[in-house]
């Protein structure tokens with residue numbers, strides 16, 4: 319997993335886990351049904367706009383709030399390829415990595431990107447190329463510990479392997 | 486090397502000679518708490534691993550609290566899934582049938598499961614609450630829970646620590662909730678992401694255990710990984726009543742390194758609220774006084790303890806809440822409920838016109854027992870006021886201390902508790 323190509327969907331600061339999966343939908347058993355409520359209070363059209371090509375670009379403190387992993391699962395189910403933010407809430411960051419979704423911490427500013435821009439992320443080089451404006455913004459490369467979990471497609475895949483080797 | 490409390494406990498649990506912030510480590514977990522998440526997500530993740538055991542059924546604490554008793558068929562099914570899992574893997578501390586017990590973060594410490602020096606994780610972001618007991622505790626998601634269930638270990642990045650020095654004593658009508666809200670307002674909801682907050686000083690020692698739990702509960706609202714208090718006589722007395730298990734208290738080294746230091750004189754803290762829809766959106770009570778409310782909620786793992794019920798009862802004693810306001814009181818545990826009953830507090834609440842519910846998360850999560858309708862305004866002793874958190878997305882939630890909640894219920898509008906005490 320080096321290059322990730324997709325189109326941006328831009329969100330602001332402090333998007334919290336209740337925004338992503340409202341509490342009222344937490345008891346829905348069918349995950350695909352639950353995913354239909356993703357970000358419904360922030361953008362009721364989100365579900366229609368999102369494609370298998372979407373990369374989320376957010377501001378500060380993305381995923382603040384609850385430990386509910388549903389707030390990561392719904393994005394995974396919707397096919398979100400990566401989440402880029404100025405900063406992540408701690409539990410949310412763990413949940414993304416554990417689930418095998420690249421979480422990239424990027425200092426970006428107004429004007430660098432617009433909604434819908436096509437971008438190409440290189441995890442290896444630590445760069446995001448805005449293919450519309452040709453702007454390149456750099457980020458600190460993922461620590462190797464984290465990169466390994468992503469390579470394996472998430473921590474449970476990694477764990478399964480070690481469990482198998484033990485048996 | 487000199488170490489902070491977080492560094493010491495993590496080092497102790499990771500079998501390492503040295504440890505430093507930023508390092509990735511794999512640590513042994515002493516206890517894992519899991520609630521509805523077990524039936525909601527964990528069981529699905531865990532079954533994928535294809536193993537028929539958990540690492541240590543004695544080190545899992547399982548309780549149901551969010552939707553208790555279940556208000557809907559879907560939550561009842563979630564409970565069934567959770568109980569089935571707990572039985573299949575033979576959890577020792579299985580409270581899946583004891584719906585009377587109360588909210589996880591209150592019940593677990595009451596039963597003596599949180600002790601100095603421990604490393605505890607839980608399927609809930611407010612697991613940080615146990616830091617009041619001089620241990621490290623933090624919230625995790627379903628995948629992490631599965632990893633811990635299978636291996637008893639979890640990866641951590643060693644956090645930098647902030648030292649929060651507290652001096653002075655809180656004034657009458659001012660509570661530790663006002664302090665922690667003030668701190669979150671000052672450093673913002675992202676001000677402590679990934680950090681461990683250590684609470685030092687005479688001011689911290691003067692806080693009751695109840696008050697410390699409120700502070701540790703809400704450190705996560707500033708983004709923190711841990712919020713930990715130093716051990717003292719108050720903690721020792723508290724633990725003596727709850728457990729016979731041995732523990733060794735953890736003090737930081739004198740020359741431990743802190744990324745930042747803060748000083749707060751508690752006598753300078755005044756009542757504040759967090760306005761909608763962010764716990765860091767802090768305003769002085771004077772700036773919001775008179776704002777009309779529809780509901781007042783006293784409860785949750787943040788503020789549903791004896792100290793909280795006592796001050797609210799003191800304010801409401803012999804009086805009636807405003808006729809246009811509804812008040813809901815949810816003691817955080819059955820132990821507290823019974824205690825309050827014996828002290829006559831429950832009678833005070835009922836006589837004042839409040840509804841008293843069983844111990845559950847209930848209204849805090851907008852789940853049941855007090856869900857807000859469109860445009861309803863609620864003053865709440867809970868920890869989060871996100872859009873739609875307590876009900877309809879157009880409702881507004883102001884976070885405040887139990888004293889402010891009770892005073893506001895009395896007047897039907899946001900009220901400075903110092904005026905009615």
Ligand code: SF4
Nearest residue numbers: 611785786846849850
């Ligand atoms: S009372 Fe509220 S904050 Fe506490 S565990 Fe329950 S839902 Fe979470």
